[in-house]
Amino acid sequence: xxxxxxxxxxxxxxxxxxxxxxxxxxxxxxxxxxxxxxxxxxxxxxxxxxxxxxxxxxxxxxxxxxxxxxxxxxxxxxxxxxxxxxxxxxxxxxxxxxxxxxxxxxxxxxxxxxxxxxxxxxxxxxxxxxxxxxxxxxxxxxxxxxxxxxxxxxxxxxxxxxxxxxxxxxxxxxxxxxxxxxxxxxxxxxxxxx
Amino acid sequence: xxxxxxxxxxxxxxxxxxxxxxxxxxxxxxxxxxxxxxxxxxxxxxxxxxxxxxxxxxxxxxxxxxxxxxxxxxxxxxxxxxxxxxxxxxxxxxxxxxxxxxxxxxxxxxxxxxxxxxxxxxxxxxxxxxxxxxxxxxxxxxxxxxxxxxxxxxxxxxx
Numbered sequence: 001x002x003x004x005x006x007x008x009x010x011x012x013x014x015x016x017x018x019x020x021x022x023x024x025x026x027x028x029x030x031x032x033x034x035x036x037x038x039x040x041x042x043x044x045x046x047x048x049x050x051x052x053x054x055x056x057x058x059x060x061x062x063x064x065x066x067x068x069x070x071x072x073x074x075x076x077x078x079x080x081x082x083x084x085x086x087x088x089x090x091x092x093x094x095x096x097x098x099x100x101x102x103x104x105x106x107x108x109x110x111x112x113x114x115x116x117x118x119x120x121x122x123x124x125x126x127x128x129x130x131x132x133x134x135x136x137x138x139x140x141x142x143x144x145x146x147x148x149x150x151x152x153x154x155x156x157x158x159x160x161x162x163x164x165x166x167x168x169x170x171x172x173x174x175x176x177x178x179x180x181x182x183x184x185x186x187x188x189x190x191x192x193x194x
Numbered sequence: 195x196x197x198x199x200x201x202x203x204x205x206x207x208x209x210x211x212x213x214x215x216x217x218x219x220x221x222x223x224x225x226x227x228x229x230x231x232x233x234x235x236x237x238x239x240x241x242x243x244x245x246x247x248x249x250x251x252x253x254x255x256x257x258x259x260x261x262x263x264x265x266x267x268x269x270x271x272x273x274x275x276x277x278x279x280x281x282x283x284x285x286x287x288x289x290x291x292x293x294x295x296x297x298x299x300x301x302x303x304x305x306x307x308x309x310x311x312x313x314x315x316x317x318x319x320x321x322x323x324x325x326x327x328x329x330x331x332x333x334x335x336x337x338x339x340x341x342x343x344x345x346x347x348x349x350x351x352x353x
Contacts, residue, residue, distance in 0.1 A: 002199045003234040007207030012234045042248045047256070056260070059233075059252045064351040067343055072351060075233065075252065091259040095232030181352045188351075192343045 001095040002191055010071045013187050014095055015180075018120050019102035020112035021053070021081035024141040027170040028102060029058050029076055032180060035173065036062060054080040057092050067188065074184060081116065090123045098135035098187040099124075100179055102170070103158055105140050105148035113158060135186030136163045139179045144169045199330070200230055200292065206326050207237060213318045214239040217295075221311035222303035227296040228319070231255055236293060245298070254287055254296050277305060288312050290319045292327075 003012040017025040026046065033044040042061035049055050058078040063071060079089040093099075101120060103113045121131050140154050155165045164182045168175025202210075210228060218226040218240050225240035227247065233255035238247055262272045276287040286297045286308050295316065297308050 001230075001232055003202075003230060003232070003236075004199055005202045005207065005236070007202060007204045014232055014234075043246055045249050045252065056256060059249070059256075061248045061252075067347050067351065068340070087263050088260070091256070091263055094259065095230075177352075184351070185348050188343065188348045191340055 002097055002187075004070075008071075009069055010073060011067070011191070012073045012075060013097040013184075013191075014075045014077065015098045015100065015183055015187065016092055016096045017076070017078040017100045017102055018089075018093075018116065019081055019141075020104060020109060020116040021083070023081060023102045023104040023109070023113075023116075024168075024170040025078035025081060025102050026054055026058050028100070028139075028141075028168075028176050028179070029060055029078055031170055031173045031176045032062065032076065033060050035177075040064070053082065054078055055085075056080065056088050064184065072188070074180075074187075076180075083115070086119065086123075089119070090126055093123050093127055093129070096124075096127075096129065096134070097190070098137075098183040099131070100137050100139055100183050101158070102139045102141050102168075103154060105142045105151075105154055106145055107147050107149050110149065110154075110157070113154075117158060117160070132161050135183055135190055136161070137179055137183040137186070138163050138165045139168050139170075139175065140165060141168045141170050141175075143167045143174070144172075200234075200236075200326070201330055202236065202326060203329065206322055206329075209322050210237045210319070211239060213315055213322070217297070217311055217315040220314075221297060221299065221308045223297045223299040223308065225296075225298040227251070227298070229254060229294050229296065231258065231289075231292055231294060240298075250296070254285075254294055258287060258289060258294055275309075279305070284308075286312065288316060290316050291323050293319065293323060295319060 019025050040063045045059040047056035060076050062074045077092055079092045124131050140151050151167050166175045166179045170176055214226040227238045228236040229251035233252040235251040265273045274289045278285045282300055284299050288295045
């Protein structure tokens with residue numbers, strides 16, 4: 001749900017990074033955080049377990065600049081990927097404006113990708129959202145690993161509606177900003193339409 | 195309804211800030227703060243100092259969402275208020291429709307007083323939010339600005 005404040009001339013949008021456990025959602029946010037000027041970002045909040053697995057969510061606010069005199073702020077969230085945190089995942093999708101699905105390219109994680117994608121569609125429906133109508137980007141992460149499935153095969157399996165697909169190595173930043181730009185553009189285009 | 199954009203215009207923004215300021219004084223609080231249930235900050239009044247209000251907004255929304263989830267598990271619609279008491283600083287959160295009212299206070303104020311004042315202010319906030327909701331679909335000149343956003347405008351954000 002985009003939040004528009006005419007008094008302070010601000011547009012706030014919510015983007016959620018979704019995907020199976022250990023696919024690199026937090027790594028995406030960490031890279032964005034580390035690579036952004038301090039004036040454009042707030043604090044990176046990580047609600048994680050003692051072993052650094054996301055427990056509830058990671059969050060960082062990012063200011064991109066102004067459009068037609070309005071400051072545009074994106075609130076970036078990740079969900080906990082582990083299957084048993086489904087109730088938390090569902091809560092974080094509330095009010096979402098755009099979703100990035102981070103897929104793990106390793107062959108042995110294919111089933112986890114599919115299960116997580118199915119779970120995303122189900123949880124979006126619970127909030128009255130339709131993945132087919134929502135700004136959405138597919139990121140194929142961990143492209144540097146030797147067990148990575150060819151990108152075309154992975155995309156053929158996971159692409160839902162002709163959404164943009166970005167190959168990435170989040171740990172080194174490859175594809176991270178391309179993915180963010182891609183979803184942010186869709187969110188702003190959606191705002192123009194509405 | 196909950197997923198229609200929340201659009202705040204100048205007059206309502208001013209009214210919200212006025213009620214927040216009055217509540218802050220009446221409750222002897224340090225900061226009074228309105229955020230929406232998705233964690234977006236709406237308005238704040240008080241001595242913010244080094245308080246990271248953006249993070250506080252997001253965490254409060256997560257907190258309310260999590261306790262709301264627990265409420266449903268035990269058969270309640272929601273838990274409309276939450277209070278956290280620390281050694282020196284305390285936080286009281288109250289759900290008002292689509293918004294959360296957050297009051298940060300220290301040992302100069304009492305939880306009882308804060309609860310009482312919040313209850314009184316809640317009615318005023320509810321009225322203002324009803325007005326905000328009823329005007330959500332009225333278009334203004336500003337809104338046509340969004341229709342005029344060009345691809346170049348969007349691209350310029352990423353240069």
